Amino acid sequence: IMNNIIFDTDPGVDDAFALLYALNHPNINVLGITTVFGNVPVETSTKNALILSEMAGKGTIVYQGANKPLERKVINYPSFIHGQDGFGDTNHPHPKFNASKLDAAQFIINEINENSGNINLVAVGPLTNIANSIKQDPSIANKVNSLLIMGGSWLAGGNITPVAEANIYNDPEAAEIVFKSGLPIIMVGLDVTHKVFLSQKDIDKLSSLNNSGKFLKKISNIYMKFYKDTRNMDGCFFHDATAVIAMTNPEFFKYKVARVYVSQDNLTRGQTVVYLKDLKHETEINDNRGFVQVLYDVESKKVISEYLKVAKNYMH
Ligand code: BDR
Ligand code: CA
Secondary structure: OOEEEEEEEOOOHHHHHHHHHHHHOOOEEEEEEEEOOOOOOHHHHHHHHHHHHHHHOOOOOEEEOOOOOOOOOOOOOOHHHHOOOOOOOOOOOOOOOOOEOOOHHHHHHHHHHHOOOOOEEEEOOOOHHHHHHHHHOHHHHHOOOEEEEEOOOOOOOOOOOOOOOHHHHHOHHHHHHHHHOOOOEEEEOHHHHOOOEEEHHHHHHHHOOOHHHHHHHHHOHHHHHHHHHHHOOOEEEOHHHHHHHHHHOHHHEEEEEEEEEEOOOOOOOOOEEEEEOOOOOOOOOOOOOOOEEEEEEEOHHHHHHHHHHHHHHHOO
16 A cells, blocks of 8 residues: 655654655655754755655655744754754755645645545644645545644653653644644654664664665764763664654554543643543533544664664665
């Protein structure tokens, strides 16, 4: 089966792993890459997406999107995790091609209307572009096959605050619009991504395979150092790539059906509050929003070996 996807991203080191996987995977057809602020300013996201598109060599077009959250100021960009340039301060030269003039949200709307029922959205950054698309054309909610989100957390706590995951925290109003929209969402949050580690050994292996692997190793230095310094880990979490693998290999994952609400309060900003379908709470804020799939468990080793397999067979 061929999955047509639109890949929404803020590259970002782990975004780069995810995007190269998607661009090279034999069963994925990336219709376009849309960029958003997040790990870096949106202009840098766009440059990095263009670098990755060029590397994959399929002429995949990049559409620039939001440079800030819907209603809030941008928070500080985490250069201590991804580098100033989003690629571990490797100062990669500017790619040959430029982004399209078409805005990301407009591109998403156009594609969904032209390929109704045949598009999977993959969003691995703040949800601002997806929210803008829904705001501008609410009818798209019924025309999308699936929306995979790397973001949020059910029981795993947060990473940017004790309760919030970074992508949702970065634009909680956008995330709330998305979770309310009725889109068929699959939430790939910290409950699973904190169980999937890419080790230094895996990265060395990748770099021995091909140029894409060499590049991924090169941009991972600061990222790996961050995990060593803050968590004493000999590897990194594999957030965004795990979300894409949840699409190609859903059999590696377990999920619960739930309604998800996003906190906009100061203290708990960006927390995803998960009301399970099969658990009756005494009180429930029920605005009849749609149920979504919340992934909560994963066969981690299979995710990593699947990644390495695709890297070996299809990246160059
Ligand atoms: C998410 O936040 C970003 O920094 C990563 O790229 C990933 O999408 C993890 O919380
Ligand atoms: Ca990301």
